[in-house]
Amino acid sequence: MWRKTEEVKPTSPGGDAAEPGATTSNLNSSATPPAENSTTSEAAAPAAAAFTSTPAIAPDVAAAITTVSTISAGLKIRGEISGNCHLVVEGETHGKIHLANGRVTVATSGRVNADIEAPEIEIEGNVQGNLNARDNVRMGPASHVQGSVLTRRIRIEDGARFRGKVEMTRPGSAADSSGGKSSPATAAASPVNAEKRKTAVAAAPRS
Amino acid sequence: MDWTAKNRLGSTATARAPVKPGAEAATAPSANTRVSNGLKEFLWLLSDERQGKILDLGAVFQSTVMFFIEKGFRLSTEDLLRSWKEFLHAEEETLRSAPVGDGNARVSQGMLAGKFLDTALQYPEDHFHGVLAWDLFDYLDAELLPRVMERIYTVMRPGGAVLASFHSRAPERFNRYKVVDSQTLELVPTPTLAVHARVFQNREILDIFGKFRSSKTFVGRDQVREALLLK
Numbered sequence: 377m378w379r380k381t382e383e384v385k386p387t388s389p390g391g392d393a394a395e396p397g398a399t400t401s402n403l404n405s406s407a408t409p410p411a412e413n414s415t416t417s418e419a420a421a422p423a424a425a426a427f428t429s430t431p432a433i434a435p436d437v438a439a440a441i442t443t444v445s446t447i448s449a450g451l452k453i454r455g456e457i458s459g460n461c462h463l464v465v466e467g468e469t470h471g472k473i474h475l476a477n478g479r480v481t482v483a484t485s486g487r488v489n490a491d492i493e494a495p496e497i498e499i500e501g502n503v504q505g506n507l508n509a510r511d512n513v514r515m516g517p518a519s520h521v522q523g524s525v526l527t528r529r530i531r532i533e534d535g536a537r538f539r540g541k542v543e544m545t546r547p548g549s550a551a552d553s554s555g556g557k558s559s560p561a562t563a564a565a566s567p568v569n570a571e572k573r574k575t576a577v578a579a580a581p582r583s
Numbered sequence: 584m585d586w587t588a589k590n591r592l593g594s595t596a597t598a599r600a601p602v603k604p605g606a607e608a609a610t611a612p613s614a615n616t617r618v619s620n621g622l623k624e625f626l627w628l629l630s631d632e633r634q635g636k637i638l639d640l641g642a643v644f645q646s647t648v649m650f651f652i653e654k655g656f657r658l659s660t661e662d663l664l665r666s667w668k669e670f671l672h673a674e675e676e677t678l679r680s681a682p683v684g685d686g687n688a689r690v691s692q693g694m695l696a697g698k699f700l701d702t703a704l705q706y707p708e709d710h711f712h713g714v715l716a717w718d719l720f721d722y723l724d725a726e727l728l729p730r731v732m733e734r735i736y737t738v739m740r741p742g743g744a745v746l747a748s749f750h751s752r753a754p755e756r757f758n759r760y761k762v763v764d765s766q767t768l769e770l771v772p773t774p775t776l777a778v779h780a781r782v783f784q785n786r787e788i789l790d791i792f793g794k795f796r797s798s799k800t801f802v803g804r805d806q807v808r809e810a811l812l813l814k
Binding site for chain 1: 642643644645648649652657658659660661662665666771
């Protein structure tokens with residue numbers, strides 16, 4: 377079988393995902409549609425420092441998405457997180473993360489014990505759970521992932537630690553269709569977004 | 584799956600570009616590759632499997648993952664040596680914090696091996712068509728090795744193949760392995776994860792794979808032996 381013509385390797389997905397960057401505002405701000413959270417957070421302290429939303433420019437996956445929500449270091453959330461925004465996890469989450477459009481980034485300090493479903497998933501920290509990404513998954517050099525990965529494109533940096541199974545999907549497959557049918561605009565008006573939103577009680581980082 | 588059941592492509596038990604320690608290896612990246620006739624044969628054995636399941640017991644690398652996925656395999660990865668090291672470290676910390684005279688603090692290597700395998704190599708029986716284990720078995724201690732072999736045997740399908748490498752002399756450095764193509768591996772020098780436990784003679788290699796029904800070995804110029812065994 378090694379005489380077969382080698383297939384063209386897919387392009388690596390990690391490099392084309394532009395990092396958003398802009399000003400920061402509180403999650404409670406009316407200008408920033410937050411991720412929907414069912415949360416039980418630990419500790420209590422001023423909120424703004426720990427759970428913030430950042431208007432951003434995301435030209436790649438979902439151009440209409442303008443916010444980045446951050447679960448900051450020291451914050452611990454249990455429950456299901458869903459919504460239409462980018463999510464950065466610097467703290468700890470247990471449960472499930474589902475973003476119909478947007479990117480989930482688990483930062484170096486982030487610890488996620490949850491299945492993650494989003495178009496783009498980027499791991500720099502520690503994840504125990506299955507990753508289901510419509511577009512791509514990137515595991516950074518310090519990442520530690522335990523679980524199955526189902527995605528269309530994957531990028532694994534040297535040094536990444538992974539225990540689990542990798543399966544690749546093709547455009548149009550079942551995994552590809554999840555969350556991809558509605559545009560960000562229509563998603564905003566969907567029943568999903570009409571659900572009761574709970575703002576996470578924030579906590580100051582535990583030093 | 585059998586050695587004689589398929590048309591055979593020519594294979595020679597030679598390796599090019601042996602790994603050399605020192606400056607030469609550091610300045611010549613191309614020297615960090617080796618020909619793996621074992622991999623070539625391994626792929627040949629699995630070539631009839633559609634969406635065959637492979638378990639890689641080494642570090643995860645992009646090139647290895649993509650290589651097997653592009654060939655239509657489903658790849659699972661578990662860095663067994665690193666997991667073992669971390670497990671031992673955690674156990675050591677536990678023992679260190681245990682009260683003096685605590686009877687629970689006395690643990691044997693066998694107990695540790697059993698406890699480790701309560702969480703490691705947890706897969707369904709008869710699941711994998713192939714297992715890759717480069718630089719693994721001769722780094723495991725005597726208590727853990729037979730238990731790992733038993734577990735690997737259990738999770739493999741009948742007819743499945745294990746490709747493992749063994750050093751013929753104590754290695755000068757610790758490497759992880761990336762699959763470059765069907766016959767080439769890239770050696771990635773890595774900080775030592777575990778002490779090389781022992782050099783196995785051919786007879787001993789066959790003994791540790793005692794339950795497997797067929798074997799073949801390939802010796803490279805770098806004195807690394809690749810053993811390919813069928814369940």
